[in-house]
Amino acid sequence: MSTVPPLRREVLVRAAPAVAFDVFTGGIGRWWPLADHGVYHDRAATVAFEDGLLVERSVTGEESVWGTVSRWDPPDAVAFSWHPGRPADAAGLVEVSFAAVDDGTLVTLRHSGWEPYADPAAARAEYDHGWPVVLGRFGDEVARTGDAATWALLMHRPARDAGVEGRIFDDPRFREHVAFLGRMRAAGHLVAAGPLGDADGEGVTVLRLPGADRHADIVRLATEDDLSVADGLFTVAVRPWRVTLTG
Structure with missing residues (x-):
C-alpha cells in the first residue's frame, strides 16, 4: 500500500455545475496551459477528450495519450487515468467532481496512484505546484465564459x-x-x-x-x-x- 497520500485541490467557480463540467471537459483545449504543462510544450496544438481518451496533439500532427476516461457522469464527475509522457501501465488516477454550492460550483480534483513513479513523494510534490496553476487557468476560463x-x-x-x-x-x-x-x-x-x-x-x-x-x-x-x-x-x-x- 502506498504511503504517499492522494493530492486534493479545490477551486470555486461562479457558474452552474453543467457549465463548469463542460468547460473542464469539452473546453479543455481552450484553457489548459500546454506550453508549461504538456508533452509537446511550444509545439503543442491542443488537448481534448476524444472517444474515451484524453489526447494532446502537436502542431505537426503527433499525438500523446494522457489517459483513459473511467467515469463520465455529467455534470457531476469525470475520472481518467493519468500518464502524460509516460506509458499507460505507469498511470495514476485523476478524479474531478462538480458540486453545486451557494456561490456556484465547488470543483474538487483528487490525484492518486503515485506508486509507479521512481520517487512517489517527489512526483506528488511536483504536482502539488502544478495543479493549482492548471486549476487557476480553468477558473479563469469559466469566468470568461460567464453567461455567454x-x-x-x-x-x-x-x-x-x-x-x-x-x-x-x-x-x-x-x-x-x-x-x-x-x-x-x-x-x-x-x-x-x-x-x-x-x-x-x-x-x-x-x-x-x-x-x-x-x-x-x-x-x-x-x-x-x-x-x-x-x-x-x-x-x-x-x-x-x-x-x-x-x-
Whole structure:
C-alpha cells in the first residue's frame, strides 16, 4: 500500500455545475496551459477528450495519450487515468467532481496512484505546484465564459435513402436519436426537442452550450454523436440561433 497520500485541490467557480463540467471537459483545449504543462510544450496544438481518451496533439500532427476516461457522469464527475509522457501501465488516477454550492460550483480534483513513479513523494510534490496553476487557468476560463452561450436549432428530416419501412419512429435507429437527446439533457445542453407538426420524422432540437463561438462543437455533436444521423436515418441542418430574450 502506498504511503504517499492522494493530492486534493479545490477551486470555486461562479457558474452552474453543467457549465463548469463542460468547460473542464469539452473546453479543455481552450484553457489548459500546454506550453508549461504538456508533452509537446511550444509545439503543442491542443488537448481534448476524444472517444474515451484524453489526447494532446502537436502542431505537426503527433499525438500523446494522457489517459483513459473511467467515469463520465455529467455534470457531476469525470475520472481518467493519468500518464502524460509516460506509458499507460505507469498511470495514476485523476478524479474531478462538480458540486453545486451557494456561490456556484465547488470543483474538487483528487490525484492518486503515485506508486509507479521512481520517487512517489517527489512526483506528488511536483504536482502539488502544478495543479493549482492548471486549476487557476480553468477558473479563469469559466469566468470568461460567464453567461455567454451558443444556441442552435437542429432541424431533423428523414434521409431520402434511409430505407425506412413504415413509420420512422419505429425504425430501430430512432432509439439512437432518443439516446442522443438523453445525453444532451444529462450534460445540461438540451433546451427542447420534439416533432415538427404532423410531418413524419421531422423535428427540431434546441441546444445551448456554455461559452461563445461553440457552433463547431454543436455541429460535431449533431452529426457525430447522434448516431441516427451518422447511420443515415436523419439528415440534420444546424442553424445558429441568436437569442436576445428569454423568459
